[in-house]
Amino acid sequence: MPYLNAFFSVTIVSLVSFIGVLFLFLKDETLKKYIHSFIGLAIGALLGDAFIHLIPEAFEKITNQTIIGILLISGILMFFILERFMHWHHHGEDSGETEIHPVGKLILFTDGFHNLIDGIIIGVSFLISTPIGIATTIAVILHEIPQEVGDFAVLIHSGFSKRKALYLNFISALMAVVGLVIAFIFGSVAQTFTDWVVPIAAGGFIYIAMSDLIPELKESKKLRNIFSQIFSILLGIALMLALLLLE
Secondary structure, eight states: OHHHHHHHHHHHHHHGGGGGGGGGGSOHHHHHHHHHHHHHHHHHHHHHIIIIIIHHHHHHHOOOHHHHHHHHHHHHHHHHHHHHHHHHHHHTSOTTSOOOOHHHHHHHHHHHHHHHHHHHHHHHHHHHOHHHHHHHHHHHHHHHHHHHHHHHHHHHHTTOOHHHHHHHHHHHHTHHHHHHHHHHHHTHHHHHHHHHHHHHHHHHHHHIIIIIIHHHHTTOOOHHHHHHHHHHHHHHHHHHHHGGGGO
């Protein structure tokens, strides 16, 4: 039964968000020491996902290259506007509250957006055939692991506690279930929707990586940290590239 298999697959994908539980066993001093390396992994995963997976996929599905360019720019501008609104709201909050940097909220939004797309893709794949659905699920899981680790590190660095970051990351992951429901209700129309929002998501990933996360790494001036950051970014990109071998 495709519906039951798809729901089971999306549940597994959502549970991948709990990989951040590994951070709970790290001492705060250890986490603080390596947090920029994890952020580097997030940068590599975001850029690798955008340029290696999402943008090429958009070129396969949308023939008009100008439209893809417009959608990419729209994604960048959309996340810029969203972040500016978050900054405005952030400065209007009570100064007595625990300070949470807007990039943390932005990464939750983009991750939820991405999970929504993954849920639609998994649902449509199972509607085509079970083998295609299983293959898609495996690809999504392997794709999510490095990105979830990086995203969790960004949430911690943004001011969330470990447990709060774990909880919010899981809530964001549940957007895959929403995507699955959309796929079941709208079928091929949902796939068309996904084709158009993929470049918008890519634009959002590029914006967060370049505008928010890379500047965070520039704070450290130690040569050892710089090499560690570069290695982490390259590792994130390499992991995204390696997924092509599994497709």
